[in-house]
Amino acid sequence: MSSQHRSMPNPFPGLRPFELEESHLFFGRDAQVAHLLQKLSSNRFTAVLGASGTGKSSLIRAGVLPRLYSGFLSKTGADWRVAIFRPGSSPFRNLAVALNQCRDSDSSQSPNTDDAAETLAILKRSSLGLVNFARYSLADNGNNNSSTTPNLLVVVDQFEEIFRFAAIVESDDEVADFVKVLLEGARNPAFPIYVLINMRSDFLGDCDRFFELPETINQGQYLVPRMTRDQCREAIEGPISMQAAGISRSLVNRLLNDRPESSDQLSLLQHALSRTWDRWDANGESGEIGIHDYERIGGMSDALAQQGDEIFFELTPEQQLIAEQIFKRITETGSDNRLTRRPDTLRQISEVVQASEVEIRRVIDIFRREGTSFLMPPPFVEVTSDSVIDISHESLIRNWPRLRQWADEENQSARVYLRLAENAQLYSRREVSLLHEPELTMAIRWREETRPRKAWADRYRSNFEDTMLFLEKSVAVIKKKARRRNRLTALAVVVLSFLTITAAFFGWDARRQRALAETQSKVAAAAHKEAMEQRAIADAARKEAMMQMQLADDARQEALQRRSPASSQSQRR
Ligand SMILES: Nc1ncnc2c1ncn2[C@@H]1O[C@H](COP(=O)(O)OP(=O)(O)O)[C@@H](O)[C@H]1O
Numbered sequence: 093m094s095s096q097h098r099s100m101p102n103p104f105p106g107l108r109p110f111e112l113e114e115s116h117l118f119f120g121r122d123a124q125v126a127h128l129l130q131k132l133s134s135n136r137f138t139a140v141l142g143a144s145g146t147g148k149s150s151l152i153r154a155g156v157l158p159r160l161y162s163g164f165l166s167k168t169g170a171d172w173r174v175a176i177f178r179p180g181s182s183p184f185r186n187l188a189v190a191l192n193q194c195r196d197s198d199s200s201q202s203p204n205t206d207d208a209a210e211t212l213a214i215l216k217r218s219s220l221g222l223v224n225f226a227r228y229s230l231a232d233n234g235n236n237n238s239s240t241t242p243n244l245l246v247v248v249d250q251f252e253e254i255f256r257f258a259a260i261v262e263s264d265d266e267v268a269d270f271v272k273v274l275l276e277g278a279r280n281p282a283f284p285i286y287v288l289i290n291m292r293s294d295f296l297g298d299c300d301r302f303f304e305l306p307e308t309i310n311q312g313q314y315l316v317p318r319m320t321r322d323q324c325r326e327a328i329e330g331p332i333s334m335q336a337a338g339i340s341r342s343l344v345n346r347l348l349n350d351r352p353e354s355s356d357q358l359s360l361l362q363h364a365l366s367r368t369w370d371r372w373d374a375n376g377e378s379g380e381i382g383i384h385d386y387e388r389i390g391g392m393s394d395a396l397a398q399q400g401d402e403i404f405f406e407l408t409p410e411q412q413l414i415a416e417q418i419f420k421r422i423t424e425t426g427s428d429n430r431l432t433r434r435p436d437t438l439r440q441i442s443e444v445v446q447a448s449e450v451e452i453r454r455v456i457d458i459f460r461r462e463g464t465s466f467l468m469p470p471p472f473v474e475v476t477s478d479s480v481i482d483i484s485h486e487s488l489i490r491n492w493p494r495l496r497q498w499a500d501e502e503n504q505s506a507r508v509y510l511r512l513a514e515n516a517q518l519y520s521r522r523e524v525s526l527l528h529e530p531e532l533t534m535a536i537r538w539r540e541e542t543r544p545r546k547a548w549a550d551r552y553r554s555n556f557e558d559t560m561l562f563l564e565k566s567v568a569v570i571k572k573k574a575r576r577r578n579r580l581t582a583l584a585v586v587v588l589s590f591l592t593i594t595a596a597f598f599g600w601d602a603r604r605q606r607a608l609a610e611t612q613s614k615v616a617a618a619a620h621k622e623a624m625e626q627r628a629i630a631d632a633a634r635k636e637a638m639m640q641m642q643l644a645d646d647a648r649q650e651a652l653q654r655r656s657p658a659s660s661q662s663q664r665r
């Protein structure tokens with residue numbers, strides 16, 4: 093049984109949406125597909141709404157389209173041409189390419205670019221662009237008979253991208269014209285033109301920028317419900333049984349219980365299933381897929397981050413840097429911190445990433461290889477310079493911390509540049525002065541760390557050269573001031589040194605004088621002490637002498653008194 097398993101392709105698309113060809117693997121959405129088709133048949137312009145990751149793109153591609161082709165809408169028949177595209181940064185051009193592809197889908201010829209230019213011209217000529225395309229390119233011999241014209245369904249996937257486009261171009265006019273062409277096409281009674289726009293519901297409020305779009309959405313909208321536990325069970329078990337494989341009951345329950353509450357639950361479930369299948373398949377284990385296979389990929393919460401980091405550390409240090417630059421280029425943080433993808437062609441990516449196209453392609457291929465659907469296009473499509481490189485789903489940005497951090501860094505860097513560019517423009521109009529601290533230090537550090545280039549900056553604002561000049565000027569002025577300050581400081585140092593030496597000299601002299609005085613006073617004190625001692629000795633000697641004199645005097649008196657009686661006796665005789 094295990095050898096059978098190993099030869100079976102993985103039935104789970106991972107992070108990317110299901111495609112039309114994968115409708116046999118698409119489960120759990122039968123009721124919603126029927127409901128949405130009903131909506132579309134009564135409102136030729138229908139908006140499919142829902143949070144990022146609720147399964148909108150998959151619902152349309154693998155649910156609605158196959159049913160249309162099989163004639164589910166009986167009143168319209170099964171003859172459909174479907175132009176499916178993402179507006180990206182050129183909504184009109186991308187619509188023209190998709191229309192040409194669907195027109196030529198019957199023929200074996202590949203659509204040529206001259207035709208695309210012609211279709212683009214038709215689309216842009218008036219708000220009836222879509223109607224005219226149907227009239228001239230789809231109807232037999234360009235006649236006006238709608239009964240001979242196949243139904244045309246225009247699917248604008250990721251409609252919210254037009255808001256970004258509106259923010260980049262100088263005026264909103266082109267985007268407004270694009271919206272008008274869609275609205276007019278779906279309302280024209282002569283041709284069976286249907287429009288499905290698929291949009292993240294957090295952008296719904298932005299639609300009021302376009303005249304009549306809110307009114308039309310009010311009439312026809314379909315909010316994609318979150319899949320219930322039972323529908324998720326179908327989505328797990330269905331694809332596995334299609335491959336004649338099996339999954340243990342306990343793992344199904346574990347997967348259902350591990351789903352997070354957020355709208356990322358379907359992406360995380362899908363990614364975990366795809367990884368678990370690969371791990372089970374690679375180990376060549378016989379029997380059903382079990383909990384141990386699931387646990388080895390890190391479970392639902394860690395599987396994405398674990399796989400992302402595994403691939404990242406597989407790269408050489410140079411490739412890691414390239415990967416970081418690629419992912420930064422194709423993610424975007426909106427004004428209200430809405431994280432979105434920002435697809436770009438390989439050619440444009442290579443203008444920003446500091447590596448050759450070949451080196452960049454090598455890294456992209458690693459992130460989109462079989463079983464690693466981090467980047468699009470899928471592995472079976474060859475990447476050329478004009479291929480659009482995209483993150484497979486926004487949930488990747490939210491659930492792979494490394495990518496989240498890159499997106500934050502990019503956002504931070506863009507904000508510094510935008511502030512600087514704004515100041516540069518105001519400065520050119522003499523409305524503000526050059527940069528001061530602390531902004532200047534921040535800007536210099538930003539320039540050193542990110543080494544911005546024009547191709548990078550143009551994504552955000554086009555006055556890159558002026559901005560860098562403004563920064564240079566600010567630096568030059570600060571340097572000049574610093575030089576002047578240094579000169580003054582040097583002068584101050586000389587003067588201070590002189591003063592210090594002089595003061596030191598005088599200080600020394602004063603000390604010396606003080607020492608002398610001290611010595612003198614000590615000598616004087618000693619002399620005084622000596623004198624006092626001598627005086628005391630002299631006093632003592634004088635006292636001794638006085639005492640001796642007194643004693644001698646006393647002795648003489650005594651002798652005189654002793655002689656006196658003898659002399660008086662002799663006188664009496
Ligand atoms: N019915 C389904 N069963 C299983 N996985 C699904 C189903 N529908 C969508 N997914 C998966 O959910 C994730 C988000 O789907 P997607 O169609 O891209 O959503 P959205 O367009 O709303 O962001 C993808 O990984 C996709 O493979």
Ligand SMILES: [Mg+2]
Nearest residue numbers: 109148149250
């Ligand atoms: Mg989508």
